[in-house]
Amino acid sequence: MKKLINDPRNLVREVLESLVDTTPGLALLETENVLIRLDDRPAEQRPVAVLSGGGSGHEPGHAGYVGDGMLSAAIAGDVFTSPSVDAVLAGIKAVAGPRGAVLIVKNYTGDRLNFGLAAEMATAQGIPTEVVVVADDVALRDTVAPERRRGIAGTVLVHKVAGAAALHGHSIGEVAALAREAAEAVGTMGVALGPCIVPSVGKPGFTLGDDEIEIGLGIHGEKGVERMKMQPADMLVDRLVDTIVADKALKAGQRVAILVNGLGATPPIELAVVARRALARARELGLSVERLYTGTYLSALDMPGCSVSLLALNDRLLDALDAPTTARGWTSDGRIADCRRLVPTPSTFNASSYSEPRGPQADEIHSVALAVAARLMAEEPLLADLDSQAGDGDLGASMARGAEAIRALPPEAFNTPASACRAIADALRRAIAGSSGPFYAVGLFRAAAELEGRNAACAEDWCRAFSAAVASVEELGGARVGNRTMVDALRPAAEAWAKALSSGTDPVEAFAAAASAAQAGAAATEDMIATLGRASYLGERVKGVQDGGAVAVSIWLDAIRQRISSQT
Known part of the structure; x- marks a missing residue:
């Protein structure tokens, strides 16, 4: 006690x-x-x-x-x-x-x-x-x-x-x-x-099952009826x-x-x-x-x-x-509203995400998004466990909510590469609280800007959009490789992807290199001391545990890798 x-x-x-x-x-x-x-x-x-x-x-x-x-x-x-x-x-x-x-x-x-x-x-x-x-x-x-x-x-x-x-x-x-x-x-x-614990006794007055x-x-600490x-x-x-x-x-x-x-x-x-x-x-x-x-x-x-x-x-x-009182324990006047009042919520929906003509990659993009959602749902316990050891434990639930939001998007949201990025950004922004939602949203919005006007995107287009997205996350949060954040997986993936493509590697294999680099980057966080985010409050105590945000990045990149590999 x-x-x-x-x-x-x-x-x-x-x-x-x-x-x-x-x-x-x-x-x-x-x-x-x-x-x-x-x-x-x-x-x-x-x-x-x-x-x-x-x-x-x-x-x-x-x-x-x-x-x-x-x-x-x-x-x-x-x-x-x-x-x-x-x-x-x-x-x-x-x-x-x-x-x-x-x-x-x-x-x-x-x-x-x-x-x-x-x-x-x-x-x-x-x-x-x-x-x-x-x-x-x-x-x-x-x-x-x-x-x-x-x-x-x-x-x-x-x-x-x-x-x-x-x-x-x-x-x-x-x-x-x-x-x-x-x-x-x-x-x-x-x-x-x-139960409660009486200080002079030092143990609970009774025990209850979970x-x-x-x-x-x-x-007085006694049992009920x-x-x-x-x-x-x-x-x-x-x-x-x-x-x-x-x-x-x-x-x-x-x-x-x-x-x-x-x-x-x-x-x-x-x-x-x-x-x-x-x-x-x-x-x-x-x-x-x-x-x-x-x-x-x-x-x-x-x-x-x-x-x-x-x-x-x-x-x-x-x-x-x-009647008035100066007693500090009496903390409220008790007055209540006569009814619960609800007012219309101003729309934050981006209608342009659903207004573009359907492109030739719509089905492929949609299937990749659903694969990512399925993988994040499956890995919720792992992400929750990692985050609970170095944060507040909500990452697994947050990513699962994001996955459900992706699943709920209509097929027309994926008509073009840009519309897909905007729609997913809107969905994650609304579904994921804390820092993850804004980071993913800003990255996807930046990627959408890079892909704007394209009915379809080639590997180089996607790579440039991904690199722009990573840069936007770094700008917003100030993180760099070594800070023990999602950037430790994102930045190596962006660099590996660009390097593989520039050397003439097959696009699918080039993306596999990006996914592999993300996994290696996430694994490296196990030996890092966090300098940003909530984990930074724990100092040396986070060593030995991989950063949940970086692991999440490696998970959804690997889900994309598996999906595009099966489509070739």
């Missing part, structure tokens, strides 16, 4: 110190792990204080929600461990005045006991304190009674509602009532793709949303807010996919989605997975969600 921490025993304190150091308006109690919002007003002038907390490991919750309009203080226990009664009481006394305090507590035994006893003690000492328990985990609907359900990510929405009520000067009874209304109205369900997930988990096979994101989101809707008895027309929450190791790209489907599914069920929040709001350390929360809205709750 590798973690960017010091002593696990000091982890929580160091996290709180970081927040105080980097966030204006916050302070830390000297001897307790309690983060507070600074308030210079005398205690008797302060509004109702809203506090929450619990075990750490849920960042940005709970300390990330300390700020105007949300929490007055957050009490942090050790990772996944409830804070002590004394810590909670100290937090109450640090921020609350005679108007009292409301404690937002997730429904775990330790939290209820420690926060509940602290509330009793604070009340006895003249600070009226009420406790609002959040038990939003609908995954337990068939397992335990509603009052025994866990409190999970929906708690963040309750923080926001209670904090807004306090900001507007409401009484302790009014703040607690609105918070309880939100707690009753919210339902949450989660899915984990893997194709297994846990449905209905909590936020069901283990099942991995499914596409949309299917998982539908199950989460449908379960919440059924449990909360939400009907068509009900206004709702959705919270899509990452559990710690889920990247934004995946949360966006979940949010997209959660919104769509809610609308399919007739719900009126007024707000949608996406991000990591209440994590479970480094657990991969997410939860979805639905909060049934009325005007009071929506106003509270929209």
Whole structure:
């Protein structure tokens, strides 16, 4: 296990110190792990204080929600461990005045006991304190009674509602009532793709097979209520949303807010996919989605997975969600578009590629292009493996997409040598992302310019066009032989082809010499240190592996060689 921490025993304190150091308006109690919002007003002038907390490991919750309009203080226990009664009481006394305090507590035994006893003690000492328990985990609907359900990510929405009520000067009874209304109205369900690792334990809390997930988990590294096979994101989101809707008895027309929450190791790209489907599914069920929040709001350390929360809205709750806050953990206003808007895509298609009269080499050119596509498809695993050892691993998939784009071109695209080069350039430019697409496109466009006006091309024409294409790739990328790029195969091939033709070699054999030179050039990259491209970041570590881009060049040149050899 590798973690960017010091002593696990000091982890929580160091996290709180970081927040105080980097966030204006916050302070830390000297001897307790309690983060507070600074308030210079005398205690008797302060509004109702809203506090929450619990075990750490849920960042940005709970300390990330300390700020105007949300929490007055957050009490942090050790990772996944409830804070002590004394810590909670100290937090109450640090921020609350005679108007009292409301404690937002997730429904775990330790939290209820420690926060509940602290509330009793604070009340006895003249600070009226009420406790609002959040038990939003609908995954337990068939397992335990509603009052025994866990409190999970929906708690963040309750923080926001209670904090807004306090900001507007409401009484302790009014703040607690609105918070309880939100707690009753919210339902949450989660899915984990893997376990988390508690720093002090140093190993996962459970194990999952490569194709297994846990449905209905909590936020403390525990297992869910069901283990099942991995499914596409949309299917998982539908199950989460449908379960919440059924449990909360939400009907068509009900206004709702959705919270899509990452559990710690889920990247934004995946949360966006979940949010997209959660919104769509809610609308399919007739719900009126007024707000949608996406991000990591209440994590479970480094657990991969997410939860979805639905909060049934009325005007009071929506106003509270929209109220301003300075809490840095609340990162979005949640507003969404009323519908997905699509506008026509401007055409980037080169119509001239299909307007030339059919020439005598059309069928031959088309067959060669299809042979290249077939070979690139077959070699996808090899190219992916080479690129994964020295780059980001996408070369195989990119070249396969390019091959499919070539296959999809209509026969008339190959009417002339120039039209074929332009059409393939357009296809690869659209199909291949990253650097490969532009490099191939610029080379093919340059080749098309060399072949323009020819109904058919001889070997010398093709050779000149190929040399021009290689030169354009060198100009665009700045690579030369020895930089460990596709040029290490392209340049030797161009020179070998031109040399063979100039010496009177048979055209087919001359091209075979070019293909052979490309293979030798690609093989030579195995001993090179990259000086351009992503592989250059790895230095000596790429030695021993051939450059994927150069190998790809050698593959499609050899495919052309095989095809033209079989046609003679």
